[in-house]
Amino acid sequence: MTKPKRKPDGYIGGNPLRPESLMMSYGYDPALSEGSVKTPIFQTSTFVFKNAEEGKAFFEMAYGLREAAPGEAMGLIYSRINNPDLEVLEDRLTVWEDAEACAAFGSGMAAITTMLLEFLKPGDVLLHSEPVYGGTDHFIKHVLPRFGITPVCFAAGATRAQVEAALDAGTGGKPLAMIFVETPANPTNAMVDIAMCAALAKARSAPGRPAIVAVDNTFLGPLWQAPLAHGADLVLYSATKFIGGHSDVIAGACLGSRALITRVKAMRTFLGTMAGPHTCWLLLRSLETLKLRMTSQMKNARYVADFLADHPKVQRVYYLGHLAAGSPEADLFARQCTAAGSMISFDVVGGQPEAFRLLDALKLVKLAVSLGGTESLAEHPASMTHADVTAEGKTRMGITPAMVRLSIGVEHPEDVIADLEQALAAV
Ligand SMILES: Cc1ncc(COP(=O)(O)O)c(C=O)c1O
Numbered sequence: 001m002t003k004p005k006r007k008p009d010g011y012i013g014g015n016p017l018r019p020e021s022l023m024m025s026y027g028y029d030p031a032l033s034e035g036s037v038k039t040p041i042f043q044t045s046t047f048v049f050k051n052a053e054e055g056k057a058f059f060e061m062a063y064g065l066r067e068a069a070p071g072e073a074m075g076l077i078y079s080r081i082n083n084p085d086l087e088v089l090e091d092r093l094t095v096w097e098d099a100e101a102c103a104a105f106g107s108g109m110a111a112i113t114t115m116l117l118e119f120l121k122p123g124d125v126l127l128h129s130e131p132v133y134g135g136t137d138h139f140i141k142h143v144l145p146r147f148g149i150t151p152v153c154f155a156a157g158a159t160r161a162q163v164e165a166a167l168d169a170g171t172g173g174k175p176l177a178m179i180f181v182e183t184p185a186n187p188t189n190a191m192v193d194i195a196m197c198a199a200l201a202k203a204r205s206a207p208g209r210p211a212i213v214a215v216d217n218t219f220l221g222p223l224w225q226a227p228l229a230h231g232a233d234l235v236l237y238s239a240t241k242f243i244g245g246h247s248d249v250i251a252g253a254c255l256g257s258r259a260l261i262t263r264v265k266a267m268r269t270f271l272g273t274m275a276g277p278h279t280c281w282l283l284l285r286s287l288e289t290l291k292l293r294m295t296s297q298m299k300n301a302r303y304v305a306d307f308l309a310d311h312p313k314v315q316r317v318y319y320l321g322h323l324a325a326g327s328p329e330a331d332l333f334a335r336q337c338t339a340a341g342s343m344i345s346f347d348v349v350g351g352q353p354e355a356f357r358l359l360d361a362l363k364l365v366k367l368a369v370s371l372g373g374t375e376s377l378a379e380h381p382a383s384m385t386h387a388d389v390t391a392e393g394k395t396r397m398g399i400t401p402a403m404v405r406l407s408i409g410v411e412h413p414e415d416v417i418a419d420l421e422q423a424l425a426a427v
Pocket residue numbers: 107108109110133135136182186216218219237238239240241250251252370
């Protein structure tokens with residue numbers, strides 16, 4: 001029998017409860033906190049040991065000096081290593097995609113960089129999709145090479161043959177250490193086939209060192225895409241986005257097998273990139289409404305995307321709900337995703353001046369980077385989130401000067417459309 005992934009409070013009568021049913025309670029015992037219904041904020045840097053032997057035992061387990069004895073449980077030590085808010089949050093995040101373990105971070109970039117630094121070393125080859133979020137792009141292309149790591153990129157949407165050709169050209173056939181993909185990609189919504197990446201990783205690993213497949217699932221997850229179910233080893237989030245959902249917290253997460261997450265957490269301890277108790281508490285509150293928010297945002301986005309697609313001042317709409325039936329993209333979407341989410345990019349007719357006029361005319365939709373919050377946001381990827389990408393890179397990735405990226409919130413969709421209509425009239 002396989003070991004259950006969940007704690008006992010994740011089941012009724014042996015049947016697993018659905019994620020939205022567990023977001024108010026899972027992994028938290030009120031008896032440990034004066035009966036408080038909600039997890040209190042454990043705003044403390046350190047925890048008192050009952051005696052010196054207990055402190056010694058906790059450190060031995062925390063630093064992997066020995067395995068826990070049967071019936072022995074790891075205790076609380078220091079909030080860079082563990083904290084009740086951090087642990088309850090990590091348990092709840094595992095539920096959405098049936099992951100064995102989770103590590104929560106102080107930002108999405110903290111999750112991504114800590115994970116990359118744990119699994120890569122000098123001489124390694126990292127294969128990654130393009131485009132990826134601008135910060136990730138910078139770290140992969142400008143920081144990792146300083147540590148002797150060679151990044152090789154492929155375009156989101158490429159076939160396996162095209163990806164292998166890029167790999168051969170970039171590395172001369174050297175084995176892979178990791179494949180990192182962002183799908184759908186920020187800001188174009190271009191998709192990468194996760195199962196194809198998992199097969200490629202198997203085929204191109206060094207003997208005895210399986211290449212890790214890591215997926216940034218920020219745009220669709222955890223509701224509309226489950227990368228672990230398609231063969232990914234690790235899933236990453238900017239929890240600042242849909243998981244936080246209110247544009248009031250910066251956070252990140254990494255999920256996967258217990259073995260891999262134990263390694264990620266060890267690196268997190270030494271880099272100090274964990275999420276603090278208040279951040280975790282905010283995310284616990286956010287998780288209670290995650291499904292409600294993401295469902296409402298996803299429904300609203302369809303109305304907005306349909307409106308944009310019909311507008312004469314819109315050149316092109318990049319939206320997963322509009323993929324041409326029968327196209328390879330539509331086929332991949334059907335296999336890999338369960339809904340189109342709420343991110344829409346579009347090119348206005350014209351270029352940057354027209355895009356800026358539109359952005360400056362918006363009234364309800366806020367002109368701000370970030371995404372996934374309850375309020376609708378609009379930004380200009382070429383000059384904002386992806387400003388650091390070279391001009392040649394932007395052309396290659398399809399990030400045009402006319403592109404506007406929208407994150408659709410929970411407002412009434414007709415009001416968002418009315419705002420876009422009057423802003424497009426100003427173009
Ligand atoms: C897809 C994606 N991944 C990662 C990040 C980085 O997350 P954070 O800003 O929480 O560090 C972002 C931020 O915009 C993002 O859009």
